[in-house]
Amino acid sequence: MFFASDNAGPVHVQVMDRVIAANADYAMPYGNDPIMDEVRQSIRTAFEAPDAAVYLVATGTAANALALACYCQPWQTIFCSPVAHIHEDECNAPEFYTGAAKLTLVPGGDKMTPDALRRSIAGEEVRGVHGPQRGPVSITQVTERGGVYSLDELRALTAVARDHGLPVHLDGARFANALVALGCSPADMTWKSGVDVVSFGGTKNGCMGVEAVVFFSPEKAWEFELRRKRGAHLFSKHRYLSAQMAGYLQDDLWLTTARQANDNCAYLAQGLRAAGASFLHTPQANMIFASFPRATHQRLHDAGAKYYIWEGTLEGDDPSEMLAARLVCDWSVDRAAIDAFLAHFQ
Amino acid sequence: MFFASDNAGPVHVQVMDRVIAANADYAMPYGNDPIMDEVRQSIRTAFEAPDAAVYLVATGTAANALALACYCQPWQTIFCSPVAHIHEDECNAPEFYTGAAKLTLVPGGDKMTPDALRRSIAGEEVRGVHGPQRGPVSITQVTERGGVYSLDELRALTAVARDHGLPVHLDGARFANALVALGCSPADMTWKSGVDVVSFGGTKNGCMGVEAVVFFSPEKAWEFELRRKRGAHLFSKHRYLSAQMAGYLQDDLWLTTARQANDNCAYLAQGLRAAGASFLHTPQANMIFASFPRATHQRLHDAGAKYYIWEGTLEGDDPSEMLAARLVCDWSVDRAAIDAFLAHFQ
Amino acid sequence: MFFASDNAGPVHVQVMDRVIAANADYAMPYGNDPIMDEVRQSIRTAFEAPDAAVYLVATGTAANALALACYCQPWQTIFCSPVAHIHEDECNAPEFYTGAAKLTLVPGGDKMTPDALRRSIAGEEVRGVHGPQRGPVSITQVTERGGVYSLDELRALTAVARDHGLPVHLDGARFANALVALGCSPADMTWKSGVDVVSFGGTKNGCMGVEAVVFFSPEKAWEFELRRKRGAHLFSKHRYLSAQMAGYLQDDLWLTTARQANDNCAYLAQGLRAAGASFLHTPQANMIFASFPRATHQRLHDAGAKYYIWEGTLEGDDPSEMLAARLVCDWSVDRAAIDAFLAHFQ
Amino acid sequence: MFFASDNAGPVHVQVMDRVIAANADYAMPYGNDPIMDEVRQSIRTAFEAPDAAVYLVATGTAANALALACYCQPWQTIFCSPVAHIHEDECNAPEFYTGAAKLTLVPGGDKMTPDALRRSIAGEEVRGVHGPQRGPVSITQVTERGGVYSLDELRALTAVARDHGLPVHLDGARFANALVALGCSPADMTWKSGVDVVSFGGTKNGCMGVEAVVFFSPEKAWEFELRRKRGAHLFSKHRYLSAQMAGYLQDDLWLTTARQANDNCAYLAQGLRAAGASFLHTPQANMIFASFPRATHQRLHDAGAKYYIWEGTLEGDDPSEMLAARLVCDWSVDRAAIDAFLAHFQ
Structure with a gap:
């Protein structure tokens, strides 16, 4: 009777089998393993995004903090829910990785509303150089209270961001659970709804410790690689991250x-x-x-x-x-x- | 005929078996799994250090950067070899994690000499508030050129550090290879030789991706835990790190x-x-x-x-x-x- | 009819006269000028604090950010009013100087209440290593809406901080205006009321650009000096800062x-x-x-x-x-x- | 008989007179004072650079660190002389302001040679994502040993930078002394010689505490303004910085x-x-x-x-x-x- 968290369960056998299968001979390190090629292809296919840049890290906090850092200058502020994981449960990792940006908590519950988001955005960057500048909007899907934004809700939020020229990050630690709840496609729930970068969770849904960061346009790719290495999140024996994600994606296990x-x-x-x-x-x-x-x-x-x-x-x-x-x-x-x-x- | 690196080989079956064995039922997350208790005990025993604080991370760069950050203020400088991994191969991770400290490259080859170290230390902190302040000494064992400091060499270096009140970090990505080469005990090569904190490598020597950070006195323990979380290096499904390290230590596999x-x-x-x-x-x-x-x-x-x-x-x-x-x-x-x-x- | 701000007016003639008087011959740089000795003594006397560490910087934001950084670890959060200058008007300088700490906005108006502060503090550091840790409380006196905390109000706030072992910073950009409004002594409004460090403003009240940072106990003195230099806020021709502050304090001009x-x-x-x-x-x-x-x-x-x-x-x-x-x-x-x-x- | 430094002498009467003259009535704060318009125009004229972005700060370290930060990503390294002020005398300020970049010390004396610079640049960024990436070249003119690069020497260095697509910063704390020694124009010694941004010193040459940062193309202007504010270097009563610089430039006093x-x-x-x-x-x-x-x-x-x-x-x-x-x-x-x-x- 364990209902404490989905970060305490075992790894699915299909994931473990891929890890075991990967454990033979030598493989080029640091993401140059052939399994990563498979992963990249699978994610691009699943997301209908042939140009997406795809990277793996081992923790959800790393995925969020690194993805946000690519879209947030140190003098900006990230708009998020007051109960967002990036605010409440990452011990200032987003602040650390962005080089000391701020988080603006959009008033309300776990789900942001377009109106509240619009007011929060309106409240920043009105003091010229004095206040923080507007940065990315970060949306959590599934929310920290178990809610799922409908596609309409998602699009209403990203429309507000787009109106202000702000990039959109989706914290998808429970991406698959939301997708299944909505019955839509990964593309629907991301780039077709105005999301620029997604933390695509694996750990909570059957993996050992792997999250993908998916950029729907590749202009931040090299910066991400440097930030990942600098953050000490680039694995030498990367094939074991790749293998987890490959097993997770294979035959739609994740769904x-x-x-x-x-x-x-x-x-x-x-x-x-x-x-x-x-x-x-x-x-x-x-x-x-x-x-x-x-x-x-x-x-x-x-x-x-x-x-x-x-x-x-x-x-x-x-x-x-x-x-x-x-x-x-x-x-x-x-x-x-x-x-x-x-x-x-x- | 693969001689490119020891970060490209497979995981030892004993390590993998422990990972597989760990994969049942639920385990408390974030380092509270029972296997971590075993690991902590094994490392304390192996190092004859009953009070040591022991933590696991997944990459060597994380181990180094987090360990150093606990001993280095942002206005200080770390003394190391000009070919040290922390200088050449971590894309400024030590600078990032210390909050922008400097690295002072001790002139010479891959092995630092006590004289060169002494001169480097003498060269810093002579300008009061203007220059960087003296920070930790970081020693790499095995060195980046395959050399091994003898215990005498090690002690001569740490004596210089001690003379100036500076803490000592040992980058032991290849700790076991050095230990075997010297034929001494882990305690001999660390705290008995004046080392305060060691990055104890597992990845290059049969693991998937795990390194221990071992503090020989526990006063930095809580700070390390906060830095690890803030750096996004705390694993939720931590048991899979623990299991690797447990398998690695079991029956002296690492040796x-x-x-x-x-x-x-x-x-x-x-x-x-x-x-x-x-x-x-x-x-x-x-x-x-x-x-x-x-x-x-x-x-x-x-x-x-x-x-x-x-x-x-x-x-x-x-x-x-x-x-x-x-x-x-x-x-x-x-x-x-x-x-x-x-x-x-x- | 200029009522836009008190940062746009001229310098008082007594301040300017001291600046002009200081302009002869050579003076040791970087705070070693003799006028600084006078300033230090005057502030210690005015605050009845013979051991206070006293430093000068040129901007209020520097005073606040540097003072807070001495009392706030990067994984902590600063408690302040939602309209505090440090939150709204310093373009993330406190985040920058603390190495990426967070600000927790205590709900309410410009004046924090003890109850709201207590609830905010209670809301943080309840998630172990996951959330931000509790850091200093920063109080603005005069507030951003022109209010003045009474000594009772001030003491009620600092008592909450003390109950949790948290240090207290006072943003006194308009310190003198508050003091005159209360009719109390500088000691009353600071260390006798539980304040650990104060940004003592000069710029808005007749100076050119000078603020003192006053630590009532000296254990952070050297750290402040290093942070000030690292932040590029140590003046070489420091005597011109000293002279402003000397003129400001002379014959109680500031009052x-x-x-x-x-x-x-x-x-x-x-x-x-x-x-x-x-x-x-x-x-x-x-x-x-x-x-x-x-x-x-x-x-x-x-x-x-x-x-x-x-x-x-x-x-x-x-x-x-x-x-x-x-x-x-x-x-x-x-x-x-x-x-x-x-x-x-x- | 004071020969200790040029940061310990008095302010020239012409500079002081402008400061005194500025001290009347109200002036818009934060760089919006009319004297700043005059300064901007004078510098653009002096440098034959009608599009230059011109800003004032109070210390040389601020000028250097902020200018470099605009051209250096946190994962890059700055190339400079081993005795450069930015390396030896700024207590890690460049590291702080760049968000933890590195400094690569070009071997040799106080003057960098093109060959040594070329070899240093060649030595970095050869390890892909692992090592630091190449960042700006910073040249000190007058050097820390009293030397002056000839225009040919300067151009030979900037040519190396240009070959690698690297921006060039000139630390001109003693800009005027170098210019007079060379007998060339400000344009000759900067943008016509391949310099992108210059720290144009005033403090050591007759001012109280003012340095201009001059960008020869304006694309970094807004970023600089945000970095300056975030660094707490934007003066509210900015007119007193402007007045110093105006007096310094007037009738070529600086020369x-x-x-x-x-x-x-x-x-x-x-x-x-x-x-x-x-x-x-x-x-x-x-x-x-x-x-x-x-x-x-x-x-x-x-x-x-x-x-x-x-x-x-x-x-x-x-x-x-x-x-x-x-x-x-x-x-x-x-x-x-x-x-x-x-x-x-x-």
Whole structure:
């Protein structure tokens, strides 16, 4: 009954098999391995972007910080949600990698609205040289509260960015989960919707530690390579990153694992709803925030269930009675564990 | 016949087996996995350092840059060899991670001498607030030219640092190869010789991508953790780093693979010497620089041998006739390949 | 009728006279001039702080950014008002000088409240290594909206900081105006109220370009000197900074000019109130925000009055009728200009 | 008898008079004062560069570091002399402002030679993404040893830079002294010789604290403005910087003061030579390095003469007998002081 995070589960066997298969003989280091050629081709095909520049790093924070640094001058500010991972969970890595840029938190919840974004942008760069200058817009998809921007929502945001000539970054640590939820194509959810660069997550969805950074136009490619090396994120034995990503993309494994995670999470949500729990955010992908009685939490805890208690209570709930949980379904979670979890609600 | 680098070979099966074995169920992320406890204990035991703070990262550049940053203020300068990896091959990563410190290149060859180091240190911090302030001394063991500092040489260098109150970093990307060459203990080659922090390499000696940073006194531990996270080098699925290092340390595999690499390199050197080649640097570990006729290079090239042509000729050699090669023996190289290589000298 | 800012007025003759007097013969450079000894002594006396470390720089942004950098690690966050100068008007200088720290904007108006500060502090450093760590609290006195914290208010804020072990910086670009408004001593408004370091402004109150940074305990002194030099803020012909500050402190000129500015501003405010204007913020020092009819603005504009139109309208005001002005009284403003300004309200 | 530095002398009366004259009424802040228009025009005229972007800062280090930062990416390296001010005397300011770039010290003396520069450039950027990338060439004119590059020498260096597509910065802290020594035009010594940006010094030659940064093509102008503000080097009461520079340029004062300094230095050198002293570097501008007996040093010291003892002895000199002095003539030095100094040699 492990629902603490999708960064704590195992690697999918297909990914591991590619890693094992890669482990023979010599391979040119630093991204010049032949498996990387396969990866590059697969991603370009999947994204319908034959000119895309594709790079691999091992952590989501590296993907975000390096991608943003390519589009953000040190005197600029990045527009993002107040609960964005880049703001709350990266220990100032975006500030570090951009050379000390600022983050402007667009007021509201986990999802930015076009109006709020527009007002935030309007609020910066009005003091000439004195204030920070406007930099990229960073959108998280799936959001930190388990929400998924519809294509219309996404396009409304990127339109605001485009109106001001600002580049758009998509933090896709859970890219596949969002894609499966929307049922659209990778191109739809990125460049066709106005995204310039995406952090395409693998780690949370069946890999060991690999994320792709995909630039839809190649003009930042060389700068990224230098920034990656300077950031100490270029792997010598790069083939093991390539192999993970190759296994992840092969036969659309990434969509299969994401679908599993989302479906299981929907099943969990349904069970919780049936058991009387309510939700702080509408369940859409593989992460939900459910409120239920403290007594049930106690039973779950005693039975060894793992998840994070979440601050905040639903309007109308009595906090002495009710408590919220963040529940994340890893791709590897099975129905038995969910059923066992739900059994404690009866 | 692959002698280009020890960063291009495969992962040892014992390391891979631990990675595969780690791949079950859930494990707490971000270094809180139980395998990391094993790793920490093994390294403390191996180094006879029960209080050592031990951390894992995936690249040697990250290990070096993060370790140095803990001991170097932005207005200081790091003393190192002019051919140090941190100077020549890390695309300004040490400068980046230290917040813009300088590197002072101690004049001489790949090995620093105590006199040259003393003069370099004397040359800095003589202009009060105007010049850079003295920072850490960074020593590379095995050096970039395949040399190994004896314990006496090491201690003479660290004594100079200690005289000036400067901390000492050891870049041990090839730590095991040096240790095996010296036949001393890890403690002898580090804290007993005045080293404060070591980058303990795994990648080049049988791992996939893992290096330990070992602090012999723990006062920088928390700072390192924050710097690692901020640098985007903290792995969520950290168990796969831990597993590599655990497999590497288990039953002294790391010494076995290093011994293999060194022995094979000695065998190669002996064969080359017998064939009339001469050496730009005395062979000591698993990397040698041999000068031999251009015609032989041509035959080797035609036969598919891989290695780097090296700039510089031995005194007395005619550069139109003779050319140098850098030859590195990976832990995995076999005698057959060496014999095949040597066969082209006849 | 110049009310645009107190950074656009002339230098007081007493300050200029000291600059002229300093202009003879040679003086040791880089802060070793004898006038600096006088300045150091005067500030220590004025602040009743015999051990204070005192330094001069030429801009308020340099004073703030350098002072904060001495108390803020790159992975920390600075707590400040959402309208703080360090956030809105320094083009990311604090981020630059701290090595990429973050600013946490304490919700509310220009004045931070202890409760809001406490909640902001509570909101950070709850995610271990993942989020930013808590750094210094920066308080602006006079605030950016012309407000003055009472000693009780100041102490309530610094008590919150002290509860969390956080250092306190005071941005005193208008230090003298606040002091005169409160009628307390410099010690009262700083170290006796829990302030660790103050940016003590001179430029806006009669100087040419000089600010002192005063550390009430000297442990950051040498670090500040190195940071100042590294930031290119150490003057070779330092005596001209010293001379300004010496003239400013001599015979309490700084209090005289501040009193003039505040008194004239009070006179202006009284006249505006009498003429029916209302205030967005209670007038307390030398900067006020008054709302009055657009037609009056037009008359003032036509007559050549200089001031900034301010966004935001008072509740109840009709924005098509009423418009706000930011009006700042420089130390040098005279009653005639104020009377001329007020005449347009009739 | 003050020969310690040209950063310790007084301000020329013409400069001071302009500062005093500027001290009336209000002036728009932050570089929007009308005197800055005059300065901009004067510099464009003096340099025959109608499109030049012209900015003022208060210190030479700021001028150098900000100018270089506009032309140097963080992963690049700046080519300069091993005794360049940017390397030895700016406490890592260029590293700080460039975001952690490196400095490559071109082997040789204070003057770079084209061959040495070419070899240094050839030595970098040969390792792809691994090493630092080639950045700007920075030339110091007058050099740190009092030398002056001829136009031919200058052009030979910039030709090497141009061959590699590298921008050229001129550190002209003593620009006027070099110009007077060469007898050429400002355009000759800068853009006509391949210089892209110059730090045009005022402080050492009669000003209080002002340096111009002159870009010969304006594409970096806005970036410079942002970097200057972010670096806390934009003055609010900017008119006092403008006034200094206006006074400095007026009626070619800058050439007059430089000529005085150089002529007096030549007179001093001649006297020293006549008294039997020898020179470590050929006297060319206003700074010389003379070797003479320790006994004479003692007499001078007892008489209160101020100058720096210089390390290094001339070949053939007995260090127990002879000692070197660095002697700098400020614009304000008078013949009487020189004669008094020389009197001690008899």
